[in-house]
């Protein structure tokens with residue numbers, strides 16, 4: 578998967594050189610390029626923002642630098658060859674914004690199948706809305722939110738989304754089994770985990786986990802998932818079908 582990130586703070590994306598995502602880049606599983614939006618602003622001060630039409634506080638990101646950056650990336654896309662082809666596949670333009678669709682594991686799963694993701698990190702009061710309409714021709718535009726809160730810019734959200742998506746790309750996580758039993762992978766929160774020592778400062782590991790009875794352990798873990806989800810995220814249960822909650826025989 579090819580991922581391009583456009584930002585006025587490229588250094589913010591340095592975290593993508595570390596750990597599993599960094600390793601996947603070095604192994605060629607993920608090709609991640611970070612672009613400085615200011616390189617596409619051509620006035621003397623490399624201006625990327627201006628005052629909002631209609632008044633109001635703060636500044637809005639100008640459309641032209643974004644269009645120049647996104648045009649250059651689209652032209653360089655591995656999908657560019659398809660633009661004229663019958664598939665006509667377009668890169669996904671992922672825009673982290675508090676006004677977007679909620680980013681959930683299912684969205685990460687869906688986007689992990691994309692060939693080319695371009696992440697637009699807005700700052701200030703946001704990006705001129707016309708950019709998202711203009712970009713429709715060359716991109717599948719997806720405005721996505723991490724939750725109901727506001728950040729100073731899209732970079733932190735971009736890091737979270739790139740990690741959540743990138744780790745689902747085959748080969749990035751060493752043991753794909755570990756992706757199966759994570760929180761939200763089956764719609765439930767994950768079960769509690771323990772390691773040695775079995776007794777620690779008066780706190781013991783649940784006996785069932787020391788029994789070696791894998792059937793009972795699996796049943797206990799599922800019960801824990803359902804109980805935790807009921808207690809911490811009852812909203813998730815409303816979205817689930819009964820079979821996931823009911824103990825499979």
Ligand SMILES: COC(=O)c1ccnc(N)c1
Nearest residue numbers: 673674722723724728730
């Ligand atoms: C500037 O971006 C944000 O404030 C943002 C992005 C994604 N999710 C959010 N909840 C906020």
